Structure formats: C-alpha cells, structure tokens
Amino acid sequence: MGPSIAILGTGSYAPAKIVSNHDLSRLVDTSDEWITTRTGIRERRIAGQHEPTSELAARAGIAAIVDARLTSADIDLVVLATVTPDMPMPSTACVVQHKLGIPVHAACFDLNAACTGFLYALEVARALLVAGRGRHALVIGAEKFSGFLDWQDRATCVLFGDAAGAVVLGRAVDSRHGLLGCNLGAEGGATDLLCIPGGGSLHPPSAHSVEHRQHYIKMKGREVFKSAVRVMAGAAREILEQHRLTADQITCVIPHQANRRIIETLSKDLEIPLERFVINLDRYGNTSAASIPLALDEARRAGRIHAGDISLLLAFGAGLTYGSALIRW
Numbered sequence: 001m002g003p004s005i006a007i008l009g010t011g012s013y014a015p016a017k018i019v020s021n022h023d024l025s026r027l028v029d030t031s032d033e034w035i036t037t038r039t040g041i042r043e044r045r046i047a048g049q050h051e052p053t054s055e056l057a058a059r060a061g062i063a064a065i066v067d068a069r070l071t072s073a074d075i076d077l078v079v080l081a082t083v084t085p086d087m088p089m090p091s092t093a094c095v096v097q098h099k100l101g102i103p104v105h106a107a108c109f110d111l112n113a114a115c116t117g118f119l120y121a122l123e124v125a126r127a128l129l130v131a132g133r134g135r136h137a138l139v140i141g142a143e144k145f146s147g148f149l150d151w152q153d154r155a156t157c158v159l160f161g162d163a164a165g166a167v168v169l170g171r172a173v174d175s176r177h178g179l180l181g182c183n184l185g186a187e188g189g190a191t192d193l194l195c196i197p198g199g200g201s202l203h204p205p206s207a208h209s210v211e212h213r214q215h216y217i218k219m220k221g222r223e224v225f226k227s228a229v230r231v232m233a234g235a236a237r238e239i240l241e242q243h244r245l246t247a248d249q250i251t252c253v254i255p256h257q258a259n260r261r262i263i264e265t266l267s268k269d270l271e272i273p274l275e276r277f278v279i280n281l282d283r284y285g286n287t288s289a290a291s292i293p294l295a296l297d298e299a300r301r302a303g304r305i306h307a308g309d310i311s312l313l314l315a316f317g318a319g320l321t322y323g324s325a326l327i328r329w
C-alpha cells in the first residue's frame with residue numbers, strides 16, 4: 001500500500017459545432033426518431049479542421065490544472081488516452097505537453113484502451129505516482145472521432161462525437177479519500193467486434209485500404225451491446241465486493257456514455273436507481289476515452305458530487321476492454 005492518490009481537479013472541453021440527429025438525416029438514411037429511441041443520443045459535437053485531438057486535450061487539460069489550483073510547471077506526468085491521436089507518431093501527449101508548457105522532466109505518453117482508455121490511464125498514472133514518479137499527473141481522455149467515421153455508414157456515424165476530459169492526480173490530503181481501487185481487464189478474442197482495420201502494420205495505408213474504407217470504424221452493434229452490459233455489470237459487482245460496499249452506498253455512477261439503453265439495463269441489473277447515473281450522451285454521443293472524464297467534470301460542476309461521496313466509474317470498449325474504479329471524494 002502506497003500513499004493515497006486523489007483527483008485534485010477536473011476539466012473538459014467540447015468543440016463548439018453541434019450536429020443534431022436531424023442534421024445527420026440529411027447525410028444518411030436515418031431519423032431523429034430512430035437514433036433517439038435506439039441510443040438516447042440527440043446531438044454530438046464535431047471538431048473543426050484546425051482542432052486536432054491535441055487541441056481538445058490541451059483545453060481540457062489546462063482547465064483541470066486550473067481547477068486543481070496548480071500550474072503547468074507542477075505536472076510531472078502526462079498520460080493521454082486516445083484512439084484518435086494527431087498522428088501515429090509522436091504521441092499526442094508530447095504535443096499537449098508542449099502546448100501547455102509542461103516541464104521537460106515530465107514523462108508523456110499515449111495509451112490505447114479504446115473507450116476504457118481513461119480508466120486504464122487513471123490506474124497507470126496512480127501507480128506511477130505511488131512508485132514515486134513525480135507529485136502530479138495530468139490524465140486526459142481525448143478523441144476526435146469524427147475523423148475516423150464513415151459518413152456513409154448510418155450504423156456507426158450517428159453514434160460518436162468529439163470531446164476531451166481531464167483530471168489532475170496528486171497525494172490525497174486525507175488517506176481515507178481518493179482512488180479506492182481500480183479493476184481492469186480485456187477479452188482480446190473480440191477484436192473484430194469494434195475496430196478500425198486499416199492504417200496499422202496489419203493493413204498499412206494503401207489505395208486498396210482507402211478504396212475498401214478500412215480507415216473507418218467498423219462495428220457489430222448488437223454483439224457489442226450484449227458484451228457491454230455483461231462486462232460492466234461484472235466489473236461493478238467485482239469491485240463492490242472487493243471493497244465490501246453495497247450498491248446503495250454508491251451515490252453516483254459515471255458509466256461510459258455509449259447508449260442510454262445500455263445504462264438503463266445496467267441500472268436494473270445492479271439495482272442502482274437510474275437517477276444516480278450521470279448521463280450526458282444525449283448531448284455528446286459516444287466520445288470514447290473522453291466520455292467518463294467529460295461526464296465526471298460536468299457532474300462535479302453541476303454539484304452532483306459532495307465530500308465523502310463514493311462514485312463508481314464503469315467502462316467498456318474495443319478490445320474488448322473493460323474497467324471499474326471507485327473514488328471517495
């Protein structure tokens with residue numbers, strides 16, 4: 001057991017441009033009614049041409065640093081969860097470091113665990129701080145998903161959006177508070193359920209990969225839905241049991257924002273009332289690694305989280321990755 005690590009500040013950023021379901025119905029054969037009933041999504045934000053993932057990440061990052069009453073000079077580590085980096089190389093974390101003027105002694109790297117990325121990043125950063133690798137970590141989830149969506153595929157393009165969320169981690173003032181625990185896992189046999197097949201070493205960019213639209217996200221929606229409920233409910237039960245907590249002690253659940261029906265099913269399964277779940281996917285869609293830190297920041301700013309509260313964070317994503325985390329505020 002090392003020192004207790006806590007969230008000292010949160011921040012988020014979403015691009016200004018709002019695209020409604022109605023707007024999308026002019027692009028593909030869909031309707032506001034279909035999207036709303038099947039997913040709960042009403043609109044999403046789309047980043048501008050000169051707004052890459054690093055820009056969204058930097059804006060969320062500085063907001064979290066200010067919220068923690070720190071400056072960029074205090075940051076010793078940047079872990080950025082994303083599947084939509086500015087470039088395959090170098091890491092987007094390095095770009096963000098430079099944009100924010102974070103000192104050169106800081107270790108900076110990207111982490112890919114898809115929509116579970118923020119929970120993976122949180123746990124990696126926590127462990128590095130406990131190991132003595134600096135005092136403060138900036139943990140960011142940021143995605144510009146719009147660049148990887150097939151705007152001819154109605155089954156996927158209506159689901160995702162662009163955004164970023166961030167937290168600053170540091171020593172907890174009171175050792176009973178902070179990140180209580182985190183469980184992470186992966187079912188690596190399910191890589192074909194959700195993927196961007198082209199552009200990597202398996203299918204390098206080529207005229208063929210472009211022609212076959214391999215650089216866009218591909219998804220088996222129904223199977224992902226079923227897996228999502230199964231792995232998140234399992235992860236929730238496991239972590240509650242480990243910490244000898246009951247569902248009624250959880251004041252706030254912050255789940256990955258993919259589909260309102262997934263969250264409703266989870267609520268029933270776990271017997272935690274839906275009112276205790278933070279839901280903002282109606283306004284942002286699925287923003288992958290940004291979804292949990294964005295919802296967390298909004299919940300804090302809306303006064304939904306109080307000192308002493310216990311929050312449960314739950315995620316799943318491509319891989320198939322999943323994770324859960326408990327925070328006492």
Ligand code: COA
Nearest residue numbers: 029030031034038115154155158221222224225258259317
């Ligand atoms: N507008 C209108 N119709 C659409 C549509 C759209 N945007 N997308 C798909 N459809 C059609 C399908 O073509 C299909 O038509 P068919 O019956 O004539 O073949 C019909 O709607 C039903 O499709 P299906 O995929 O079975 O619908 P569904 O009820 O499973 O809902 C999802 C689809 C994607 C909303 C749902 O499966 C889901 O949310 N899955 C999880 C996705 C997810 O969470 N991904 C992110 C993981 S991090």
